[in-house]
Amino acid sequence: MALASHHIEALGAILGPQGLLTAADEMAPYESGARYDRGRAAFVARPRTTAAVSEVVAYCTGNAIALVPQSGNTGLVGGSTPDESGEQGILSLDRLRATFDLDMDNRSLRVDAGFRLSEINARLEPHGLFFPVDLGADPMAGGMAATNTGGARFLRFGDVRRNTLGLKLVLSDEAGTVIECGSGLRKDNTGPDWKQLFIGTGGAFGIVTECTFSLERLPRQIATAFLVPRDGAAVAVLLAEMEERAGAYLSAFEGMSGVAIRHALAHAPSLRNPFPGGDVPGYVILVELSRSWPRRKSEQPLDAVLEELLGDIWEQPGGPLHDAFVGAAPEMWALRHALSEGAKSAGYVVGLDLSFRRGRVMRFRDEMAAVLAAEFPEVEICDFGHVGDGGVHFNLVMPRDPDGGVDLDLAARLRSRVTDVAVERYGGSFSAEHGLGRRNQHIYDRLTPAKFRHMATSFKLATSPAATGAVRL
Amino acid sequence: MALASHHIEALGAILGPQGLLTAADEMAPYESGARYDRGRAAFVARPRTTAAVSEVVAYCTGNAIALVPQSGNTGLVGGSTPDESGEQGILSLDRLRATFDLDMDNRSLRVDAGFRLSEINARLEPHGLFFPVDLGADPMAGGMAATNTGGARFLRFGDVRRNTLGLKLVLSDEAGTVIECGSGLRKDNTGPDWKQLFIGTGGAFGIVTECTFSLERLPRQIATAFLVPRDGAAVAVLLAEMEERAGAYLSAFEGMSGVAIRHALAHAPSLRNPFPGGDVPGYVILVELSRSWPRRKSEQPLDAVLEELLGDIWEQPGGPLHDAFVGAAPEMWALRHALSEGAKSAGYVVGLDLSFRRGRVMRFRDEMAAVLAAEFPEVEICDFGHVGDGGVHFNLVMPRDPDGGVDLDLAARLRSRVTDVAVERYGGSFSAEHGLGRRNQHIYDRLTPAKFRHMATSFKLATSPAATGAVRL
Numbered sequence: 001m002a003l004a005s006h007h008i009e010a011l012g013a014i015l016g017p018q019g020l021l022t023a024a025d026e027m028a029p030y031e032s033g034a035r036y037d038r039g040r041a042a043f044v045a046r047p048r049t050t051a052a053v054s055e056v057v058a059y060c061t062g063n064a065i066a067l068v069p070q071s072g073n074t075g076l077v078g079g080s081t082p083d084e085s086g087e088q089g090i091l092s093l094d095r096l097r098a099t100f101d102l103d104m105d106n107r108s109l110r111v112d113a114g115f116r117l118s119e120i121n122a123r124l125e126p127h128g129l130f131f132p133v134d135l136g137a138d139p140m141a142g143g144m145a146a147t148n149t150g151g152a153r154f155l156r157f158g159d160v161r162r163n164t165l166g167l168k169l170v171l172s173d174e175a176g177t178v179i180e181c182g183s184g185l186r187k188d189n190t191g192p193d194w195k196q197l198f199i200g201t202g203g204a205f206g207i208v209t210e211c212t213f214s215l216e217r218l219p220r221q222i223a224t225a226f227l228v229p230r231d232g233a234a235v236a237v238l239l240a241e242m243e244e245r246a247g248a249y250l251s252a253f254e255g256m257s258g259v260a261i262r263h264a265l266a267h268a269p270s271l272r273n274p275f276p277g278g279d280v281p282g283y284v285i286l287v288e289l290s291r292s293w294p295r296r297k298s299e300q301p302l303d304a305v306l307e308e309l310l311g312d313i314w315e316q317p318g319g320p321l322h323d324a325f326v327g328a329a330p331e332m333w334a335l336r337h338a339l340s341e342g343a344k345s346a347g348y349v350v351g352l353d354l355s356f357r358r359g360r361v362m363r364f365r366d367e368m369a370a371v372l373a374a375e376f377p378e379v380e381i382c383d384f385g386h387v388g389d390g391g392v393h394f395n396l397v398m399p400r401d402p403d404g405g406v407d408l409d410l411a412a413r414l415r416s417r418v419t420d421v422a423v424e425r426y427g428g429s430f431s432a433e434h435g436l437g438r439r440n441q442h443i444y445d446r447l448t449p450a451k452f453r454h455m456a457t458s459f460k461l462a463t464s465p466a467a468t469g470a471v472r473l
Numbered sequence: 474m475a476l477a478s479h480h481i482e483a484l485g486a487i488l489g490p491q492g493l494l495t496a497a498d499e500m501a502p503y504e505s506g507a508r509y510d511r512g513r514a515a516f517v518a519r520p521r522t523t524a525a526v527s528e529v530v531a532y533c534t535g536n537a538i539a540l541v542p543q544s545g546n547t548g549l550v551g552g553s554t555p556d557e558s559g560e561q562g563i564l565s566l567d568r569l570r571a572t573f574d575l576d577m578d579n580r581s582l583r584v585d586a587g588f589r590l591s592e593i594n595a596r597l598e599p600h601g602l603f604f605p606v607d608l609g610a611d612p613m614a615g616g617m618a619a620t621n622t623g624g625a626r627f628l629r630f631g632d633v634r635r636n637t638l639g640l641k642l643v644l645s646d647e648a649g650t651v652i653e654c655g656s657g658l659r660k661d662n663t664g665p666d667w668k669q670l671f672i673g674t675g676g677a678f679g680i681v682t683e684c685t686f687s688l689e690r691l692p693r694q695i696a697t698a699f700l701v702p703r704d705g706a707a708v709a710v711l712l713a714e715m716e717e718r719a720g721a722y723l724s725a726f727e728g729m730s731g732v733a734i735r736h737a738l739a740h741a742p743s744l745r746n747p748f749p750g751g752d753v754p755g756y757v758i759l760v761e762l763s764r765s766w767p768r769r770k771s772e773q774p775l776d777a778v779l780e781e782l783l784g785d786i787w788e789q790p791g792g793p794l795h796d797a798f799v800g801a802a803p804e805m806w807a808l809r810h811a812l813s814e815g816a817k818s819a820g821y822v823v824g825l826d827l828s829f830r831r832g833r834v835m836r837f838r839d840e841m842a843a844v845l846a847a848e849f850p851e852v853e854i855c856d857f858g859h860v861g862d863g864g865v866h867f868n869l870v871m872p873r874d875p876d877g878g879v880d881l882d883l884a885a886r887l888r889s890r891v892t893d894v895a896v897e898r899y900g901g902s903f904s905a906e907h908g909l910g911r912r913n914q915h916i917y918d919r920l921t922p923a924k925f926r927h928m929a930t931s932f933k934l935a936t937s938p939a940a941t942g943a944v945r946l
Contacts, residue, residue, distance in 0.1 A: 105709040105832025106863070107716070128717070150660050159660060162635060179924055186862045187623050187632060187828045188902035189673045191909065191921055191946060192929060196669030200662045217720060236578040243580070244601070247690060247765035248721030292720035298781060300771050308771060355660045359578025389659045390579070429661035436664065448664055451652055455935045456665060462931035473664060 003042045003089070007063060011045060011089075014055045019046050019095075030070060030081075030090045034137065035351075037078035037438060040086040041068075046095045050168060050209040054176035056091060057207070057466075061174050066468035067091045069203040071113055072140035075147060076351070079202045079437030079470050088468070093142045096209055102127065108165055108184050110212045113142025124215065132157035132216040136340060142208040148200030150433035152336070155388040156251040156290075157216060159433070160199060166212035167195045171205075172464035184212045197459060202436050202471030204456075205463045217292035219251070223302040224329040225310060226274060227285040227321060232362035234320035235285065238313070239358065239388055241320065242287060245309040249302075252288035253388030254336055255361070260384045260395070264335060264342030271335055274325060281323070285387070286336050288329065336384075343382045343395045348406040350379075350415050352394040354422045355432030361387050364426045365394075368418060372396070376414055391432045394418065423447060436471045444473075476515045476562070480536060484518060484562075487528045492519050492568075503543060503554075503563045507610065508824075510551035510911060513559040514541075519568045523641060523682040527649035529564060530680070530939075534647050539941035540564045542676040544586050545613035548620060549824070552675045552910030552943050561941070566615045569682055575600065581638055581657050583685045586615025597688065605630035605689040609813060615681040621673030623906035625809075628861040629724040629763075630689055632906070633672065639685035640668045644678075645937035657685045670932060675909050675944030677929075678936045692724070692763035696775040697802040698783060699747060700758040700794060705835035707793035708758065711786070712831065712861055714793065715760060718782040722775075725761035726861030727809055728834070733857045733868070737808060737815030744808055747798060754796070758860070759809050761802065809857075816855045816868045821879040823852075823888050825867040827895050828905030834860050837899045838867075841891060845869070849887055864905045867891065896920060909944045917946075 021044040032038045047053045066088040070080040082088040096114035134151040166182030181195035385392040422428040456473040494517040505511045539561040543553040555561040569587035607624040639655030654668035858865040895901040929946040
């Protein structure tokens with residue numbers, strides 16, 4: 001159902017040339033998400049400034065036109081795409097690209113929502129700085145804040161929340177009210193830290209148009225190794241040992257199941273099998289040490305440090321380490337980054353983005369192996385993830401039918417079964433870093449206590465009563 | 474005005490023996506704060522459990538009895554003491570001391586609100602861990618979360634917010650509703666991160682009865698130095714140089730004015746004057762490097778590392794460093810920790826807890842020196858603080874009258890003048906780490922935009938509509 005032509009004209013007048021898309025081919029890239037989701041839009045509005053975002057929001061609120069905010073559209077849970085009605089407009093932030101204000105003294109960056117992570121880091125590189133949220137995807141700043149993305153260096157640098165010093169937002173109310181929460185201060189206890197409620201809530205309370213991020217110095221020395229733990233219980237011990245010996249050097253501790261590694265090696269022939277005799281262990285940790293300065297002459301090379309401390313762990317009688325291989329970081333990370341595509345090549349992936357207290361990850365994994373073998377014998381566990389901070393991308397690979405089809409009912413039952421055990425029995429999270437969206441809204445609705453839902457409704461009324469995006473709190 | 478005897482009986486029945494104090498001498502320690510504030514209480518309720526806190530809150534809400542939550546009562550802004558009416562009860566958390574649940578694998582601690590920071594760290598020490606918020610005072614866990622304390626290692630470890638993984642709270646409503654926000658997970662994006670709104674808001678939205686904190690490994694190697702910057706502008710350059718060369722080793726970067734050092738040396742004769750010829754520089758930085766593991770044989774001692782990198786900075790033509798003295802950490806920190814008492818010995822202290830973007834601290838300081846010399850010539854600037862994260866305890870020392878009295882009107886004008894310049898001209902914070910309380914409530918009321926006040930009112934209605942504590946949002 002197309003939008004009435006007077007609305008199109010009014011929005012076009014606010015947005016100017018190229019600011020409003022209504023042709024099917026122009027809208028298509030905005031209508032589909034990175035993985036599963038696909039909808040139909042009434043229009044795509046592409047404002048260039050926060051003031052224009054405000055005008056669009058005010059117009060749409062006044063005329064009961066639904067708007068779905070979207071920035072890089074790289075999310076995995078359907079948090080930034082319209083539904084299938086064709087009645088929702090997309091509010092794209094991809095032309096919000098005027099502000100890029102680097103404060104070297106403060107080690108911070110004020111940046112418009114439409115800059116991609118890769119662009120931000122390319123511009124910061126000559127200054128020796130980067131925004132330390134390390135992801136497989138390439139989101140835009142606004143969506144990173146709205147999703148609170150984590151990534152592979154969370155253990156060292158934390159998530160977007162930890163590295164955000166301020167946000168500018170447009171509220172979905174009649175005026176399209178603009179607010180600024182924080183402005184680059186590192187400490188400020190003069191009232192509620194409101195920006196925290198806009199981080200990770202997918203635009204439900206307000207649309208992020210500008211972020212002030214804290215930056216970190218680029219790593220200048222890196223050493224990596226594959227560690228083979230003695231058994232599942234040894235993973236937490238290895239993590240504690242590495243933290244004890246490497247402290248703030250430790251910048252990644254990533255778990256990779258042997259199944260995931262084998263699929264990646266089969267799918268990407270350019271990868272070398274790094275294990276002796278090609279014999280992939282059942283579980284492998286990718287560990288990384290890094291330092292943010294060039295090596296001083298008086299300093300031992302970082303790979304020698306890593307070898308030395310792995311040697312110390314190795315020598316412990318009954319210690320957690322079965323085997324270890326120090327090697328080149330690019331090659332080791334290439335294998336890690338190939339795991340996701342490898343899983344997809346093996347069948348239909350039911351991807352669960354879980355997290356636990358750190359000591360519970362491997363116990364959950366062991367229990368699920370037994371449960372799935374009994375109840376879903378056709379499913380293969382192909383997990384990997386950020387076990388150093390309790391995260392695990394618990395991917396379940398289902399075989400496809402001969403015609404390529406998938407038993408979606410089985411997939412739904414599988415997803416529910418595993419999610420319930422993770423949340424209810426292990427106190428885990430059903431969305432560790434992917435956030436909320438159409439794909440997991442029903443889990444939020446089912447598992448969120450009534451008091452928290454009431455708090456969310458109240459806060460939405462106080463901020464964005466007219467919000468109609470893909471995330472509903 | 475004493476509370477009606479049937480209320481005293483009812484509260485006594487909830488709280489049991491020693492649970493309710495009404496005698497003046499028993500209540501006295503709870504009625505006065507650490508610095509300025511002093512009030513009168515109708516009673517002091519000392520529940521032992523979250524359930525008892527809930528019962529007390531429900532009873533008081535139902536009977537319109539005002540309650541001021543208090544834990545360690547070490548705050549500096551009157552955030553935990555009653556007013557002078559004698560009609561408010563104090564809800565002390567000092568007997569909430571049952572839970573101390575250390576999760577070594579998760580590097581986290583679930584702890585009741587009534588444990589003091591020093592107790593927490595003493596119990597963690599045998600495990601090689603600590604809660605890394607380093608303060609002059611010794612608060613309890615609940616108040617630390619409610620205040621979002623910062624401290625001298627903020628630069629390395631962040632504030633309480635960054636190190637909090639979960640809170641249990643009692644809401645000030647008719648039921649005394651108990652909620653749990655977070656439970657030890659390091660990443661969880663399944664809805665708003667509600668605990669963030671209870672951190673730093675002084676109990677206005679809910680009373681913290683239990684915290685889950687993330688822990689850090691104890692420092693095992695420490696090196697410190699006093700640095701003398703070439704001038705005010707060199708401080709930000711020195712900070713950047715130290716961050717570039719020491720990275721995550723850098724655990725403190727504290728500024729100390731020469732005035733503050735001289736007062737401390739005069740007040741505490743046990744301190745040695747560390748500067749050649751006793752000639753105290755105009756401004757000094759205390760810099761600390763630390764590592765969380767014992768020195769390996771292959772590793773250069775940390776003070777040699779510090780000397781080497783200070784040498785590199787020193788050799789830069791036109792560099793920021795005028796002089797540097799590497800020395801023993803306990804002696805250097807003793808001088809730093811004596812500054813606060815030193816200022817008090819010199820006169821009446823108007824203490825302002827400010828923060829700025831890091832590059833603006835010294836510029837603000839220079840401007841205020843000129844303003845105060847012109848407008849308040851009798852006032853001495855005796856500042857010090859956490860300049861590495863933009864914080865400064867901007868203490869202004871006023872002379873006392875011969876009879877010990879103080880011109881409180883002058884003090885109020887001075888406070889307003891400096892606060893306004895800090896906030897309005899320099900975009901600073903009027904309470905960087907001390908939080909809100911009776912002492913600075915009027916600044917919050919005056920400077921907080923209407924929209925944020927509306928959001929606070931709405932959130933209070935959704936959580937703690939009956940809250941009557943010392944912090945009013």
